Amino acid sequence: MxxxxxxxxxxxxxxxxxxxxxxxxxxxxxxxxxxxxxxxxxxxxxxxxxxxxxxxxxxxxxxxxxxxxxxxxxxxxxxxxxxxxxxxxxxxxxxxxxxxxxxxxxxxxxxxxxxxLPLYQLLGGYRNKIETDYTVSVNRPDEMAQDAQEYVSQGFSILKVKVGKDQIEQDIKRIKAIRERIGTSTTIRLDANQGWSVKEAIYAINKMEELGLDIELVEQPVIANDIEGLKEVTTQTHTLIMADESVFSPVDARRVLETRSSDLINIKLMKSGGIYHALKINHMAETFGIPCMVGSMIETKLGITAAAHFAASQPNITRYDFDAPLMLSDDTIYGGAQYTQNIMTLPDEPGLGVKTINKAYIL
Structure with a gap:
């Protein structure tokens, strides 16, 4: 070996x-x-x-x-x-x-x-099917509402909406337009990608709560290294707050967990350096009673399959953001996780279940 x-x-x-x-x-x-x-x-x-x-x-x-x-x-x-x-x-x-x-x-x-063994079984084998959200890119309110409606019509019941690119009032308009278009049965998560100040985040989230926009969670509302600001947003709002870019390593996770600076943590293999440290972060969060999401960058089905195996193996991981391969024009591998609309099924084959690389996309 x-x-x-x-x-x-x-x-x-x-x-x-x-x-x-x-x-x-x-x-x-x-x-x-x-x-x-x-x-x-x-x-x-x-x-x-x-x-x-x-x-x-x-x-x-x-x-x-x-x-x-x-x-x-x-x-x-x-x-x-x-x-x-x-x-x-x-x-x-x-x-x-x-x-x-x-x-x-x-x-x-x-x-x-x-x-x-399939990797998810080697790591714990908690489940073999998971539900991914679908991401709505930040654009004009009417375009985002149209995109959201399209994704819901395709079978997605959870949308992750990007915000934080410009004025806070424009972000509120975006979410209002989406909620009015898709109704109340679809879950909406927001991801500000560090785009708000602490005051903007508290104002925007409280305003959306007042408007009854029913936001499940807000991901990384403030700049990554402002842990005190992240904690302030968490304590000054009722909506769940999730740390993303604030947590790369187990050391980062400990700082966020010990200070109770967020309600959730988004683990990404590209931030943690892989499954080895991702497992440590999740186990620490579980000890503190903090659930985790596993997300991704703009990855192909290869990286997403590995992340999905890790996520499916752990009971404390309750949310999944694995839509990146669905944004691509084709598959770059044969095998791996299979999508049926919003549901991902992990293969029974050993390892990741990847058979080979699609050579058409090798430079």
């Missing part, structure tokens, strides 16, 4: 429609795939998309980190000692969490394949 080879591939695939948040606009998905091959022929896959405005990782930095830093540490090593290997990569370089996540996924994929 020793590692024989580590390869990287760059993937590029267009989005069906531009994805807009308070931080960026994306029209195509660029990402790095990693393939680990063991001496017995077992193969494991991982993915690392660059998200400069959140993780700071670029295509070049991801590729360099995997090929020049991690590869020399891992070749010839046994995946039976997976925690030892993961400790090595986390200590070898600071940050670079997306590159770490890609290696982490591929190692866990290899281990689960060697054990002849």
């Amino acid at each position: 020793n590692i024989k080879q580590i390869e990287t591939f760059q993937i590029r695939i267009p989005l069906n429609k531009p994805f807009k948040t308070a931080l960026r606009t994306v029209t195509e998905a660029d990402t790095i795939y990693v393939k680990i091959t063991l001496e017995d022929g077992t193969i494991g896959y991982g993915e690392a998309p660059p998200t400069l405005v959140i993780t700071g990782d670029s295509l070049r930095s991801i590729k360099y980190c995997i090929e020049e830093v991690f590869k020399p540490l891992l070749i010839g090593q046994s995946i039976k000692n997976i925690h030892q290997l993961l400790e090595k990569i986390h200590r070898a370089i600071v940050r670079n969490t997306s590159a770490k996540a890609a290696i982490d996924m591929a190692l866990f994929d290899c281990l689960a394949r060697s054990a002849n």
Whole structure:
């Protein structure tokens, strides 16, 4: 079960429609795939998309980190000692969490394949079906309402609405327009992507509560490093507040949990550096009685499948944001998680259940 080879591939695939948040606009998905091959022929896959405005990782930095830093540490090593290997990569370089996540996924994929188990079962096996939300990009109120109506007609019962790009009153208009168009039976979550000040967040959330817009939660309303401000928003509003960019590592999670600065935590493998640290964050949150969501960046079905295996394995993870592959013009892998509208089903095949890469999108 020793590692024989580590390869990287760059993937590029267009989005069906531009994805807009308070931080960026994306029209195509660029990402790095990693393939680990063991001496017995077992193969494991991982993915690392660059998200400069959140993780700071670029295509070049991801590729360099995997090929020049991690590869020399891992070749010839046994995946039976997976925690030892993961400790090595986390200590070898600071940050670079997306590159770490890609290696982490591929190692866990290899281990689960060697054990002849789907990864979600190896990690705990709590469930094999989960419901994803669908994201409404930030645009004009009427366009967002139209998009929301379209996603509901496609079978999605939970919408994650992007806000925080401009004036706070415009965000309130956006949510009013969406709620008026789709009615009251659909769950609405907001994601400000750090786009509000503390006062703006408290004003906007209280105003939406007064208007009866029925918002389930608000994700990362303020800048990531303002934990005191995040706590103030949490204590001054009734709506659930979720930390996202404020929590990358278990150390970040401890700070948020000990200060009771949010009601929920959004775990992303690209922030945590993979499943190894994501499990730690979730277990810490569970100890504090704080549920978690698992989300994603603009990833292909490879990275999302790994995140879904992790999320499905843990009872404390109660919300899922895995719509990114549905935004892409095609699949970049064969196999992996399967979508039936808003429901994702994890495969029974060993590991991630990924069969191979769609070579049409390899650059």
